[in-house]
Amino acid sequence: MADTATPSKAKVLVVDDSSLVRLYYRSALETAGFEVKQAINGIEAMEKVLSESFDLVIVDVNMPRMDGFTFLRSLRSSAADVATLPALMISTESGQQDIAEARIAGANFYLVKPVAEAELVRHACVLTGAAL
Amino acid sequence: MHISLEQVQRFCEFLYRRTGMSFAESKRYFIDRRLEDRITATGSSSFQEYFSLLRTDADQEIEHLINSFTVNETYFYREEHQLRCMTTSLLDAIVRQKKPGATLRIWSVPCSTGEEPYSIALWLMENWQQVDSYNIEIVGSDIDTRALKAAAEGVYGDRALMRLSRDIIGRYFKPVTGGNYQIDEGLRNSIEFTRVNLIDTKDMTQYRDFDLIFCRNVLIYFDDASRRLAAENLYDCLRPGGYICLGHSESMSRISPLFRVSRFPDAIVYQRPEADHG
Amino acid sequence: MPLIRGKKGGASGETSSSQQGALDSPDADSRWTAARALAGQADAVPALAVALAREPIPRVREAMMTALIRIGNTASVEVILPYLRSQDASVRAAAIEALQALPDAIAPFMTPLLSDGDSDVRLLATELARNMKASEATRLLCELIDHEHHPNVCAAAIDVLTEVGTPDALPTLERCAARFAATPFLPFAVSVAMSRISGEES
Numbered sequence: 070m071a072d073t074a075t076p077s078k079a080k081v082l083v084v085d086d087s088s089l090v091r092l093y094y095r096s097a098l099e100t101a102g103f104e105v106k107q108a109i110n111g112i113e114a115m116e117k118v119l120s121e122s123f124d125l126v127i128v129d130v131n132m133p134r135m136d137g138f139t140f141l142r143s144l145r146s147s148a149a150d151v152a153t154l155p156a157l158m159i160s161t162e163s164g165q166q167d168i169a170e171a172r173i174a175g176a177n178f179y180l181v182k183p184v185a186e187a188e189l190v191r192h193a194c195v196l197t198g199a200a201l
Numbered sequence: 202m203h204i205s206l207e208q209v210q211r212f213c214e215f216l217y218r219r220t221g222m223s224f225a226e227s228k229r230y231f232i233d234r235r236l237e238d239r240i241t242a243t244g245s246s247s248f249q250e251y252f253s254l255l256r257t258d259a260d261q262e263i264e265h266l267i268n269s270f271t272v273n274e275t276y277f278y279r280e281e282h283q284l285r286c287m288t289t290s291l292l293d294a295i296v297r298q299k300k301p302g303a304t305l306r307i308w309s310v311p312c313s314t315g316e317e318p319y320s321i322a323l324w325l326m327e328n329w330q331q332v333d334s335y336n337i338e339i340v341g342s343d344i345d346t347r348a349l350k351a352a353a354e355g356v357y358g359d360r361a362l363m364r365l366s367r368d369i370i371g372r373y374f375k376p377v378t379g380g381n382y383q384i385d386e387g388l389r390n391s392i393e394f395t396r397v398n399l400i401d402t403k404d405m406t407q408y409r410d411f412d413l414i415f416c417r418n419v420l421i422y423f424d425d426a427s428r429r430l431a432a433e434n435l436y437d438c439l440r441p442g443g444y445i446c447l448g449h450s451e452s453m454s455r456i457s458p459l460f461r462v463s464r465f466p467d468a469i470v471y472q473r474p475e476a477d478h479g
Numbered sequence: 480m481p482l483i484r485g486k487k488g489g490a491s492g493e494t495s496s497s498q499q500g501a502l503d504s505p506d507a508d509s510r511w512t513a514a515r516a517l518a519g520q521a522d523a524v525p526a527l528a529v530a531l532a533r534e535p536i537p538r539v540r541e542a543m544m545t546a547l548i549r550i551g552n553t554a555s556v557e558v559i560l561p562y563l564r565s566q567d568a569s570v571r572a573a574a575i576e577a578l579q580a581l582p583d584a585i586a587p588f589m590t591p592l593l594s595d596g597d598s599d600v601r602l603l604a605t606e607l608a609r610n611m612k613a614s615e616a617t618r619l620l621c622e623l624i625d626h627e628h629h630p631n632v633c634a635a636a637i638d639v640l641t642e643v644g645t646p647d648a649l650p651t652l653e654r655c656a657a658r659f660a661a662t663p664f665l666p667f668a669v670s671v672a673m674s675r676i677s678g679e680e681s
Binding site for chain 3: 087088089090092093130131132133134135136137138139161182183184185186188
């Protein structure tokens with residue numbers, strides 16, 4: 070019998086302290102078929118990734134209380150089921166040093182703000198293995 | 202008073218940023234009603250007037266607002282999943298570092314009229330195999346001396362006991378006048394009740410070496426600076442590796458970066474790290 | 480179960496100068512305790528400034544920042560401000576958080592911060608306008624946006640205006656959307672901000 074199950078939507082966590090940025094990313098990702106949850110800083114992001122299963126986390130660098138780098142390091146040193154979560158880091162910085170630092174902290178990919186919707190969705194698809 | 206979608210969005214974003222509370226689209230009516238109630242209660246003539254008041258937290262509006270969005274009743278075995286987390290996960294982790302007979306210190310702050318510290322004691326006796334292997338100290342503290350007095354008396358009505366089985370009530374409480382029940386004298390004597398102010402550092406530094414703190418449904422009401430200070434004080438009261446549990450609508454993401462987020466089967470709790478890292 | 484409270488801790492009884500000395504201790508716990516004991520003591524600002532600059536342990540830095548917040552005067556703001564320029568994102572986060580707790584003390588610094596030569600500093604400073612009175616925040620942020628070339632700085636300012644902006648911001652926002660019509664995200668941000676602000680009038 071052919072498998073007729075619909076694949077469940079990939080689930081993405083958007084982490085940015087700007088409500089406008091979260092709204093923008095969420096709208097683009099939901100239109101592309103992703104399920105989207107949000108967090109306002111690295112601490113809330115840790116709580117969410119430890120409570121629910123995600124396929125991708127998109128994380129800003131500059132956030133109060135816990136920045137994106139600290140979150141990533143914390144994520145990568147967590148329990149195995151969470152530590153391997155693909156992470157797309159988004160920053161205002163475009164220097165080679167910042168990109169290198171992001172890789173060292175554990176980002177799978179790095180984009181520079183402001184990010185276009187199409188660019189965001191394309192990378193989300195690649196990192197979650199979803200069809201483009 | 203008609204509140205526009207944009208106004209509700211502005212309000213919801215403020216509430217989310219400040220407290221972490223968020224609501225699905227389907228809860229729109231729930232939000233609208235409460236927002237209208239608060240606008241009326243504050244005598245505001247428009248949403249804009251109310252929102253300015255809210256942003257400055259005039260007349261403790263944030264506290265009133267949060268109260269209107271959360272249910273804040275105290276009763277025995279409230280947020281039972283945290284009690285379960287205590288006996289199925291937290292205590293095991295804590296006693297790994299301790300010898301048999303060692304002291305385990307648990308703090309309920311604020312303890313209000315005592316339901317929480319007594320619940321901790323009851324739960325331990327009913328659910329923790331090793332309850333007799335350690336010297337357990339439970340401290341219940343509050344800023345309100347009338348609440349503390351009531352806690353020490355240990356008299357409760359049906360509503361406070363609603364989550365307890367008849368069996369537990371029968372074994373640990375006795376009926377007193379007015380259809381109330383008083384908790385066992387042994388239990389009353391086993392909790393140390395004290396007055397404390399979470400943001401008074403000098404006061405708080407007298408409390409040391411706690412393994413587990415329940416600090417539920419109070420920090421959410423404090424302003425930014427007070428939340429930060431209270432968290433720092435609580436960190437100082439914990440042993441390295443000790444745990445702190447917050448209330449169901451609360452998150453350290455809105456309070457302090459000092460603690461590590463820890464996941465257990467029954468709850469997310471926060472831990473004072475065992476050691477410093479640079 | 481016995482009723483022992485636990486041994487007394489804390490720094491009560493020690494003088495301010497001995498606590499300031501303890502900020503130098505090789506032991507992190509001693510530095511932590513000293514910083515907490517100095518909260519609210521204005522004469523400790525210079526010692527805290529020196530200690531903060533070389534403090535490697537994040538939670539001790541946090542306590543030192545808290546001590547400065549509780550002093551809360553111009554001198555403590557001046558100690559914290561340079562950390563907005565740190566290369567370390569966690570230090571910048573701590574500095575912004577500390578300054579957010581001092582809306583009155585930071586007010587005189589807002590105009591210089593919002594016109595700082597470093598776009599990263601301007602960007603972070605927009606967040607500090609969030610705790611201000613709506614009319615003042617609107618004035619400062621519109622002034623910034625009207626002269627700002629950097630899209631991310633504008634975006635940050637627009638985010639704050641979405642919460643606190645008054646209808647006075649509408650012309651600036653329209654001009655901003657026109658200037659950045661070809662830039663990702665900015666037109667979206669402006670349109671949300673404008674509808675939230677105009678929503679006041681319905």
